[in-house]
Amino acid sequence: MALPMVDAVIIGAGAGGPVVAKELVSAGWRVVLLERGKWNTPWDCLKDDLHNQRNSTLGNPFGPEDEGNPRVIVSMDGRETITAPWEGGYSNNAACVGGGTLSYGAMAWRFHPNDFRMASQYGVPAGSTLADWPISYDELEPYYEKAEWEMGVSGDDSNNPFKGPRKKPLPMPPVTPQGHEFELLDKGARKLGLHPFHIPMLRNSIPYNGRPACMRCRWCVGFACEVDAKNGTQNTVLPVALKTGRLELRTECMVKEIVTDARGHASGVRYFDREGESWEQPARVVICSGGAIESARLLLNSATATFPHGLGNRYDWVGRNLQGHTYTGAWGLFDEITYDDLGPGATIAISDFNHGNPGMRGGGVLCNEFIRLPYQFLGARPPEVPRWGQGFKDWLRLAYRRTISVMGPTQEMPVFDSRVQIDPRVRDKYGIPVARLSGPRHPHTLEISAIQAKHAEDWLKAAGAVKTWLKLSGQGTSGGQHQAGTCRMGNDPQTSVVDRDCRVHDLDNVYVVDASVNVTNGGFNPALTILANAYRVGERIAKTQARGRG
């Protein structure tokens, strides 16, 4: 059934969609925002260490629902597994209003200027599709600032000599006190001649935007904040956009396809509502913000006679270059108690190893880890400690409050064959073909991440660790919550999917606005870059596309 025409329909209320929505309604547009998940609150998750978005042993509180949303994972040796969202390998982020920004740890990194020019900086390693972005740090800088001030970022990177130029400081100071891990690691880093500083976070350290400060609890990353001190799209841009009266948010609506004509023009989208009823939403502009896996899936599922391989896929680039972040680092055991039960835990970073170090094209930021819940600590077991029995219990009791973890995201070398496809057989509960993930990590990514783990270990030793051990990465398709790269932004339609405005090359009114467009994924958590780019693209769409009257 067809609905009245609107100026824009946006698919996905995660990081990208609501920012674009806010920019468009602020320019007078009438917008419909479709979200497949619900508007969740902290009450949908409670403080449950086995049932949250970071540890989904007993399920994902913030979607997608455990039943009816499978994906197919192809292992390195070609075995296919049908996985549910709460199982390993699914590469789940979230499916709810706010998307990952509802329950993230909220690190608010600007990418480094060199993150946008990786190929010209380092050359392209064999077997990689490494390339420069068509936009620079300088072009994105005003929008980083806008995201930081509109949504609210705390922290202090004035001590970081490696950062790109910024015109304005962050709007909020770091949370205080920073905690015992900060003190130890700060001293250790300085001893090594490194440059430690306070992690920027989309988190209120003081009341901001009418919401209170972080209460320093243990249930942070993976959980929705129960005092609303974490800043996601659901409590910042979205309420502002809804207040204009020009945005309609429809939850539990799953888009099946983007509707296009033979001229390369989209007329709207077809979607299922929560009752399974099918609707058609006509729109002058279509914006796809479903995340790197679901956006690619939607473009591929929108094939027509004119676009037989899916939208924007004339040269077979849609779904390619799936990447995320290979996390590596180290643990250190200390004589003294290091645990102080203060969230968010992650407080200190060094950016010394993001660029210009031997043996690495790029690198990544290193930070102390978020505060841990006891079940999560199992991952920290050193290789010589038994998995069970008295020896295991003794270690758990001794080490829990004396262990610090330093980790970081490794900037990945994109691989053409690491990809999202649509599965020829498996369908979701709506009957829509599901995403099929396959392909390796680049060997150089693993080389970089191994070097980074050693840097983390050195830092812990300098901080006073009496024993250290490494956390290294396995193989396997990358993606996860930092999934990116599947609809590459570029100037050449033959080697990218969207142009510098994030408009799909083949179509005059379809955009992709999420981490799919990231050419490379930086050596940092990508949230702030997604938000900043969404502000940039939202402004461009309002300037370059015509809206209807009224």
Add this chain to the structure above:
Amino acid sequence: MTAEEAHTLEAWCECLIPEDADPGARRAGAVRYIDIQLTRKFKRHRKAYTQAIAALDGLARQRHRTTFAALSFEDRTALLTAFEKSNGKAFDMVLDHTLQGYLGSPRHGGNRDYASWRMVGVPPMPVRGRLQYSLEEAASRGGLS
């Protein structure tokens, strides 16, 4: 689970995390956690549990002519060490679930009275923010921490 199966499983879990000055998996209620989850998220593991428990008891009978639970702690540990090698998949499943029941939120039936959290020195649920958990539960622990 039958009473006998539960009895074997409890002895198994207790071997994985034995009691000392602090409660082990038995007192922390790991079996209760598994039993509850077998009716929910772990439904698909029901058959695997029946088979795993039968296999372990079978090995005990073969080597010691008695059930697993009737063995001494030392014999159980030696038997489980062998079982870990011969029946790795079943062993890993029970170990994973035992650790969940031992360390996870008491909401799911394990970690009775926050036994493991007390052991590692982490305060149980502090009462802060908007109180998403029941005050009654907090009060029953003998005061609000």
